[in-house]
Amino acid sequence: MTAEGRGEAAVRPRLSVVIPAKNEAGSVATQMAELDTVLAPLAPFEVVYVVDGSTDDSLRELARADRDWLRVIVHAESCGKSAAILTGVRAARADIVATLDGDGQNDPKYVLDLVAALERAGPGVALAVGQRTRRGDGRFKKLQSRIANKVRSAILKDDTRDTACGHKVFRRDVFLALPFFDSLHRFLPALVKREGYGVVHVDVVDRPRTAGSSHYGFFDRLWSGILDLFGVWWLIRRRRRVPQIRYDG
16 A cells, blocks of 8 residues: 555545544544445545654554555654654645544544535535544543643633544645644644634544554643744734735726
């Protein structure tokens, strides 16, 4: 399997699912089997799996998955989740892109709900965000996220309860027009609204991790999150609309 994929010459997909993952070999087989079944109503679809500098057996497990709709891209070294998502979105062939985390905690059945919500909302809305009502994480991680979400929402006014959820569906062209930086994926609602588009929300339920371990530490997340938060605040404050010019005569 290559970035081009074996089905490149086939019908253009209706949906591209981008999965950024680092050292998630233990989740590959189950996740691919689920996607086979769950995404059938959205066919033709593709899955762009971005291996972000993994040192485990991810590539071997992906080769065993052997699906026509699966395309694999490899980062020789880890570049982070946002960079992996950007790589996947750039390679995506559909106008609508969904993201899922590679750890299997995001139940793929909600992709259908998010796609439907985005389609119902119309052209003025460019992003559908999953908001977790129940999470499979430990108490400390839940507390971290709860505090971070409240602070972010108060400063950015993005009207989103949970931006860290991996479940998102968006217009590819709008995503590629956003300013890129590390942790971009955590601020998508605020940045999409900055571009003048609406955001819709769908409640989802996360599952416990069954393999591997989290790659994020508390202090790494804290300090980078603070810097990113005020960086996004600055971007929103500095946004200026391009004037509409009419030429007479």
